[in-house]
Amino acid sequence: MDQRISFVTLAVADVAATRAFYVDGLGWEPSFEDGDVLMLRAGEHLMLSLWSRAGFEGEVGPIAAYDGVAPITLAHNVPTPEDVDRVLAEAVAAGADEVGPALERDWGGYTGYFADPDGFRWEVAYNPGPIGASLLP
Template sequence: MDQRISFVTLAVADLDATRRFYLDGLGWTADLDVPGEVLMIRAGEHLVLSLWDRAHFEAEVGPIAVGEGVAPFTLAHNVATTDEVDAVLATAEAAGADPVHAAETRDWGGYTGYFGDPDGYRWEIAYNPGPIGEVVLP
């Protein structure tokens, strides 16, 4: 098996709200948009973010666990400067994102902040000055 991820699929409660947030608010472009079912957005050279209507997701994958708190993972969008971190967080907030955590300098030397999308999925916007941070930049 190749060491890679091809799709990140998230179940969403309101696909129309998700579409407005990602396409209209963040300015991203859909590669596939099936109203009421799925929205697919190319998120990297070989990576697709698949935003799937919750009912369709459960029909194929199984019941979604529901409980207190947030999903135990984050999605990250790395940028080349701290100013870009602040700009992306401002764009997300203007698009209706939940401003979960303002950007700050971290103990490990990076600068990161978080927002929540319409379904509460946490996005980390990060400047990582180390070699692993450079690997993920276009």
């Protein structure tokens, strides 16, 4: 098996509200949508696939109930700390909940988080190391 991820699929409560956030708010372009599924290209070979919970459960199985934050984060790396602040502000303007302000981290980066309409946490990160640089377009 090749070492890569092609799709990240998340179950969402309301596909229309999710679309309003990502497409209308953040300006992302849909690659596919049918009312129950919204797919957004997130990289050259990566698709963010957002499914209605019912559709997700129909294909994958029952969704586990939990309290608190889903045990996953998505990250968007940027080239400067100023870009972290700008992207966080754009996300909040689009309707995201700001989870916390951006901070300088012990590992040398500068990151902050926002939550999309379903509470999925997005990290906006300036990572000054070689791995961070390798992830920028």
